[in-house]
Amino acid sequence: xxxxxxxxxxxxxxxxxxxxxxxxxxxxxxxxxxxxxxxxxxxxxxxxxxxxxxxxxxxxxxxxxxxxxxxxxxxxxxxxxxxxxxxxxxxxxxxxxxxxxxxxxxxxxxxxxxxxxxxxxxxxxxxxxxxxxxxxxxxxxxxxxxxxxxxxxxxxxxxxxxxxxxxxxxxxxxxxxxxxxxxxxxxxxxxxxxxxxxxxxxxxxxxxxxxxxxxxxxxxxxxxxxxxxxxxxxxxxxxxxxxxxxxxxxxxxxxxxxxxxxxxxxxxxxxxxxxxxxxxxxxxxxxxxxxxxxxxxxxxxxxxxxxxxxxxxxxxxxxxxxxxxxxxxxxxxxxxxxxxxxxxxxxxxxxxxxxxxxxxxxxxxxxxxxxxxxxxxxxxxxxxxxxxxxxxxxxxxxxxxxxxxxxxxxxxxxxxxxxxxxxxxxxxxxxxxxxxxxxxxxxxxxxxxxxxxxxxxxxxxxxxxxxxxxxxxxxxxxxxxxxxxxxxxxxxxxxxxxxxxxxxxxxxxxxxxxxxxxxxxxxxxxxxxxxxxxxxxxxxxxxxxxxxxxxxxxxxxxxxxxxxxxxxxxxxxxxx
Numbered sequence: 001x002x003x004x005x006x007x008x009x010x011x012x013x014x015x016x017x018x019x020x021x022x023x024x025x026x027x028x029x030x031x032x033x034x035x036x037x038x039x040x041x042x043x044x045x046x047x048x049x050x051x052x053x054x055x056x057x058x059x060x061x062x063x064x065x066x067x068x069x070x071x072x073x074x075x076x077x078x079x080x081x082x083x084x085x086x087x088x089x090x091x092x093x094x095x096x097x098x099x100x101x102x103x104x105x106x107x108x109x110x111x112x113x114x115x116x117x118x119x120x121x122x123x124x125x126x127x128x129x130x131x132x133x134x135x136x137x138x139x140x141x142x143x144x145x146x147x148x149x150x151x152x153x154x155x156x157x158x159x160x161x162x163x164x165x166x167x168x169x170x171x172x173x174x175x176x177x178x179x180x181x182x183x184x185x186x187x188x189x190x191x192x193x194x195x196x197x198x199x200x201x202x203x204x205x206x207x208x209x210x211x212x213x214x215x216x217x218x219x220x221x222x223x224x225x226x227x228x229x230x231x232x233x234x235x236x237x238x239x240x241x242x243x244x245x246x247x248x249x250x251x252x253x254x255x256x257x258x259x260x261x262x263x264x265x266x267x268x269x270x271x272x273x274x275x276x277x278x279x280x281x282x283x284x285x286x287x288x289x290x291x292x293x294x295x296x297x298x299x300x301x302x303x304x305x306x307x308x309x310x311x312x313x314x315x316x317x318x319x320x321x322x323x324x325x326x327x328x329x330x331x332x333x334x335x336x337x338x339x340x341x342x343x344x345x346x347x348x349x350x351x352x353x354x355x356x357x358x359x360x361x362x363x364x365x366x367x368x369x370x371x372x373x374x375x376x377x378x379x380x381x382x383x384x385x386x387x388x389x390x391x392x393x394x395x396x397x398x399x400x401x402x403x404x405x406x407x408x409x410x411x412x413x414x415x416x417x418x419x420x421x422x423x424x425x426x427x428x429x430x431x432x433x434x435x436x437x438x439x440x441x442x443x444x445x446x447x448x449x450x451x452x453x454x455x456x457x458x459x460x461x462x463x464x465x466x467x468x469x470x471x472x473x474x475x476x477x478x479x480x481x482x483x484x485x486x487x488x489x490x491x492x493x494x495x496x497x498x499x500x501x502x503x504x505x506x507x508x509x510x511x512x513x514x515x516x517x518x519x520x521x522x523x524x525x526x527x528x529x530x531x532x533x534x535x536x537x538x539x540x541x542x543x544x545x546x547x548x549x550x551x552x553x554x555x556x557x558x559x560x561x562x563x564x565x566x567x568x569x570x571x572x573x574x575x576x
Contacts, residue, residue: 049092049099050108050161054154056086058198061144061151062205068140069212071131083123090116093157106160111153122146223313235305236322238262238271239312245271248317257295257324266296274320278307290325359393366390414545416567417457419498420449420491426464427489430472437472437485444490451498452567455545463541463549464489466534467502467560474506474558493566497547500562508553517551 060082067075093099094109102108122143129136230237231251236258239249247262259266270293277291290304305322312319366386373383427443434441453460471487490501509517518539535549542549547564 049089049096050102050154050158053086053089053093053112054158055198056082056089057147057151057154058202060086060147062202064140064144064147065205065209066212068137068144069209069216071129071136071140073131076126076129076131080123080126083119083126087116087119087123090119102157102161105164106157108157111157112150115150115153118146119150233321234323236303236320236324238267238320239310239317240271240320242309242316242318245275247271248312257293257301257322259296271320274307274322281307363390363393366393414454414456416452416454417460418449419451419453419500419564420445420447422457422461423464423489423491423500426461426468429461429465430468433472434468434487437475439472439475439485439487441468442486442488444488444492446490446492447498451493453498453545453547453564454567455541455564459541460545463538463562464500464502466538467562470534471502471504471506471558474504494563496566497563498566500564501559502562503554503557503559505555505557507556508558509551511553514551514553518549 060079063075063079063082067079090112091099093112094103099108125139125143129139227249230249233251234253236254237251238247238254240247245268247267250258250262250267255261258264258270273291273293274289278289288304288306290302292300293303294300302325303322304325305320308319308321310317310319366389370383370386373386423443423445427441431441468487468489475485485505487502487504490499490503492499492501518535539549542562542564545564547562549560549562551558551560553559
């Protein structure tokens with residue numbers, strides 16, 4: 001315990017001795033060099049004042065470079081603090097002991113005092129800047145440019161001070177003792193380190209500034225790419241403010257749907273309608289919405305989409321994405337109608353099958369009645385009635401046979417059949433409808449019954465029936481004039497092809513419908529009268545037969561042409 005205490009006393013004594021020796025050496029050095037170092041210290045302090053002024057200006061420039069690309073409240077506060085520190089440094093250049101010595105070297109007051117007013121104006125304008133204002137960056141760049149004369153003045157003062165100090169130190173080195181030379185060397189080393197530190201700091205600030213500029217350019221490019229992607233999306237896309245409901249960005253599809261510009265009065269109403277359809281968000285998220293919207297033209301469109309929260313231009317916004325499902329909804333309704341028609345077709349086939357039984361009974365009863373009346377005198381009148389009943393039963397039988405024929409499932413195998421016979425069967429199916437509609441049907445068949453084509457006969461008969469029904473409906477649509485209703489069905493041969501022509505005088509097809517008349521669900525009929533699938537199916541059937549179907553407006557109506565390859569006769573195939 002005593003040895004530890006003794007060691008502690010020794011250590012304490014050594015520390016005190018070192019401190020005393022250090023202080024004594026310092027006092028001796030100070031007493032010997034007081035007079036000589038007084039002027040040197042004053043000049044050095046004056047150079048330090050000049051260096052501090054230049055250093056604060058460089059820090060202010062670094063603050064400008066950091067806050068200008070992306071102004072923030074904190075950045076503007078740091079910049080204002082740097083500017084106020086720089087302002088406090090300027091009077092020291094001419095209104096202090098060091099400044100007065102420095103004034104003997106260079107006119108510090110004449111260089112800096114006129115710029116103090118400019119610096120005060122810059123500080124006052126910085127205090128008025130708003131980081132959320134889009135013009136803040138431009139104003140900061142302008143204020144930065146106004147400070148360049150002050151930097152040049154401070155640089156000149158620093159260079160003049162450094163030059164003067166170098167001359168003083170050169171003279172003192174010749175007469176100074178070794179400790180003073182060491183101090184001078186240390187002073188220059190310290191100054192060099194400080195300058196090096198300043199240069200490194202400036203270089204680091206420039207690198208960071210370049211990184212900020214590159215990041216800003218990358219963000220700008222990414223935003224431009226995102227805008228291009230949104231413009232290319234085949235849907236209505238709009239970005240709206242969550243508080244005001246004002247549209248801040250719309251793509252071309254949204255402009256076509258609602259209004260050309262976000263400032264149009266139609267957009268607030270559209271945004272309200274979308275929000276009403278979406279309802280209240282659950283957990284900050286909206287689900288899928290479906291709505292109907294009435295455009296300025298009066299058209300009603302069906303829309304389906306969603307709303308979500310996004311960060312757009314560094315601000316929370318709402319993104320509305322809607323797809324126009326009007327055609328899809330119309331197609332769904334038309335498919336439902338087609339399904340209903342298919343069901344009706346199956347029912348008609350079943351009814352036709354059931355009617356054959358009572359028709360056969362009636363036919364047999366008529367035959368028995370005629371046999372019983374034949375030997376009796378005076379039965380000619382009753383016999384005529386029975387003949388009429390028999391004819392009507394035969395007619396009903398033909399109709400039911402045709403219904404059953406069209407109700408059969410088509411075969412997947414293509415087989416040769418007579419084109420003229422198939423057309424005759426199709427005409428017989430709709431002949432009564434033409435008579436009821438007061439439409440004159442003219443048939444010009446210039447091909448022999450033996451002319452064959454390859455395909456599924458029932459499906460081809462349906463193609464001719466569809467063409468004849470479309471011609472009948474064209475008269476009902478009111479596009480024809482006051483002339484007599486007439487449809488001409490012609491069959492003729494062109495080279496190695498057989499052509500079926502169906503031409504009417506019902507006013508023709510609208511020019512805008514001609515290019516897409518054979519597309520699915522494209523129709524000129526009202527929704528309740530047509531599905532838009534008949535001509536599309538007709539084109540598929542004809543293509544399967546290696547043929548073609550086309551339409552053109554001629555005279556006062558439309559002409560449909562079906563071209564099919566003529567199948568060589570058996571003799572020609574055997575000869576080949």
